[in-house]
Amino acid sequence: MYTLHINDLTQQEFLSQYWQKKPLLIKGGFKSFEDPLEPDELAGLAMEEGIESRIVTNHDGWQCTNGPFEDFSPLSNENATLLVQAVDHWHPDAAQLLEPFRFIPNWRIDDLMVSYSTVGGGVGPHLDQYDVFIIQGLGKRHWRVGNVDKSIQQFSANKGLLQVGQFDAVIDVILEPGDILYIPPSAPHEGYATEAAMNYSVGFRAPNQTDLLSAFADHLIDHDLGQSRYTDASLTLRDSCGQLQQNEIEHLRALVTDAINDDDVFLRFIAEHISAPKHDKDLLPLDDEIDESSVSNYLHNYPYLYKAGGLRCIYIEQDESVMLGVEGHSFNMPIMHLTAVQALCDQPQVQTPLILEHTHCLLFRQMMATLIREGFWFID
Numbered sequence: 001m002y003t004l005h006i007n008d009l010t011q012q013e014f015l016s017q018y019w020q021k022k023p024l025l026i027k028g029g030f031k032s033f034e035d036p037l038e039p040d041e042l043a044g045l046a047m048e049e050g051i052e053s054r055i056v057t058n059h060d061g062w063q064c065t066n067g068p069f070e071d072f073s074p075l076s077n078e079n080a081t082l083l084v085q086a087v088d089h090w091h092p093d094a095a096q097l098l099e100p101f102r103f104i105p106n107w108r109i110d111d112l113m114v115s116y117s118t119v120g121g122g123v124g125p126h127l128d129q130y131d132v133f134i135i136q137g138l139g140k141r142h143w144r145v146g147n148v149d150k151s152i153q154q155f156s157a158n159k160g161l162l163q164v165g166q167f168d169a170v171i172d173v174i175l176e177p178g179d180i181l182y183i184p185p186s187a188p189h190e191g192y193a194t195e196a197a198m199n200y201s202v203g204f205r206a207p208n209q210t211d212l213l214s215a216f217a218d219h220l221i222d223h224d225l226g227q228s229r230y231t232d233a234s235l236t237l238r239d240s241c242g243q244l245q246q247n248e249i250e251h252l253r254a255l256v257t258d259a260i261n262d263d264d265v266f267l268r269f270i271a272e273h274i275s276a277p278k279h280d281k282d283l284l285p286l287d288d289e290i291d292e293s294s295v296s297n298y299l300h301n302y303p304y305l306y307k308a309g310g311l312r313c314i315y316i317e318q319d320e321s322v323m324l325g326v327e328g329h330s331f332n333m334p335i336m337h338l339t340a341v342q343a344l345c346d347q348p349q350v351q352t353p354l355i356l357e358h359t360h361c362l363l364f365r366q367m368m369a370t371l372i373r374e375g376f377w378f379i380d
């Protein structure tokens with residue numbers, strides 16, 4: 001269990017004053033911090049096929065080598081960093097580090113990236129597109145952080161390694177175990193280990209228009225939707241046949257916005273898209289056949305149902321229904337199941353009696369059977 005102290009700020013004060021606005025040093029954010037994993041365990045994860053990892057070095061210039069690794073010789077005794085993405089998906093103790101940040105909605109949290117640096121190791125001066133909390137574990141690291149600067153130019157120091165030039169620091173500090181930096185998007189930063197160091201980055205995500213529109217178009221294609229076509233039964237003669245008139249432009253624009261404004265279509269899309277997985281995860285689909293007729297008996301035997309590590313799930317409350325989005329799937333349930341769906345999404349583990357209260361309904365039993373069969377929620 002990690003308890004977060006954001007200096008003497010309340011969570012709401014942090015959100016109002018710093019979130020997405022300016023960087024913050026949170027000295028002693030976690031008291032008596034204990035690393036949830038050892039450097040060797042991190043190296044073990046970086047050997048796995050489905051896990052994204054890289055080693056960044058700065059000897060004569062910057063070098064970036066992508067994993068998986070069989071040989072850790074690039075991780076030299078100086079000026080080297082091993083970085084592993086989505087460690088929360090694979091390591092339940094490391095995943096605990098995300099919990100204190102749940103005062104920010106789950107869907108905004110991306111993953112826990114963990115790095116191990118040898119003395120002098122870092123990824124160079126750069127900025128990120130997303131908010132991040134960087135937690136200092138083992139060792140110490142010297143960090144400099146600048147204010148948000150949307151005009152700052154990025155350049156490629158090496159394939160896959162974007163950096164920025166010199167910047168003025170508003171935070172210049174040696175982080176010790178349990179210290180945390182909050183860094184908003186577009187704030188330049190750089191950190192170099194002063195002794196072998198572990199860092200934990202709680203990363204966030206925020207889709208842009210291109211992500212959303214291209215995914216929405218894919219959704220329409222996959223479900224054979226969006227077939228309304230331009231019509232002009234009231235066409236009249238005009239002087240210029242070459243002109244595309246303003247009213248025609250508005251009509252074309254409306255074809256696009258009507259598709260987006262159709263709640264039946266857009267809510268299902270957004271539930272599936274926002275919950276879609278980005279990285280592989282440690283899901284164990286059930287070998288046992290489980291369906292709507294057996295799911296209640298199955299659950300009766302166990303006190304808790306656990307959410308799989310890194311599972312992406314959200315719910316959308318409507319007047320008469322609640323939509324659950326999980327790992328790119330969606331389930332539309334009558335609103336009477338709101339408490340169960342909310343508990344599944346909000347909590348890492350749910351008491352099974354709370355679920356069993358809802359299994360009188362066939363739709364709900366079908367959904368639960370699918371969620372358990374796929375390994376999204378599991379019993380222990």
Ligand code: SIN
Nearest residue numbers: 081115122123199201
């Ligand atoms: C790191 O842990 O070395 C990288 C963290 C970051 O600056 O994004």
Ligand code: CO
Nearest residue numbers: 126127128189
């Ligand atoms: Co960064």
